[in-house]
Amino acid sequence: MSKYQALTSHLKSQKNSYVSMSFxxxxxxxxxxxxxxxxxxxxxWSNNPTNNVMTHAWLAAGFRTEQVDMEGRRLVFRRDPRTPEPPASKAPSGPVQGGRTVLFGVLKGELRLADGVDLTAPTGLAGMS
Structure with a gap:
């Protein structure tokens, strides 16, 4: 077990999408x-997984570092939107479960869209072939 496992556990227990901490x-x-x-x-503090052992701790928790203030000795851990959220403790009903849209048929499963994604917005790919 890594000496930084406590950080992984701490970050996984957080409800917010960002965690501001002092060193x-x-x-x-x-x-x-x-x-x-x-x-x-x-x-x-980079998010490169080959950087150092502690980097693995925050990446394993589904977080990335940002806003590293070396002088102020503070940083922010932000939940990586590409990391799936842990399953909810109770199963919601209906076509939307835990903020995820349930797909049916051949696409059965879940699809998670990043906040602010507008599926009706033009993609800029019109006319391409």
Whole structure:
């Protein structure tokens, strides 16, 4: 088990799509001090999965880092919209379940659209063949 598993668990338990934390709050969650490179190099906070071991912790929770403030020692973890949400504790009824539209027939399953997607908007692909 990774020493950063506590961060994965903490982020997975969050209801909001973003979690703002100071480096000190983050250290309390993981139970160990952050490495020096976390305070010295902005790249340490990148979302590249080959970056460092802690990166795997927030990516595994379905979050990405953003708004890294090195001077203020703060950052935001934002839920990655490409990560499926955990199943709801109770099954809603009707064609929309947990914010997802249930598809039928050959497309049976679920389809999740990003917030703000307008399926009626032109795609800009008209006339292409």
């Amino acid at each position: 000190e709050e983050l250290e309390r969650v993981i139970g160990v001090p952050l490495p020096r490179s976390a305070s010295a190099h902005r790249a340490w």
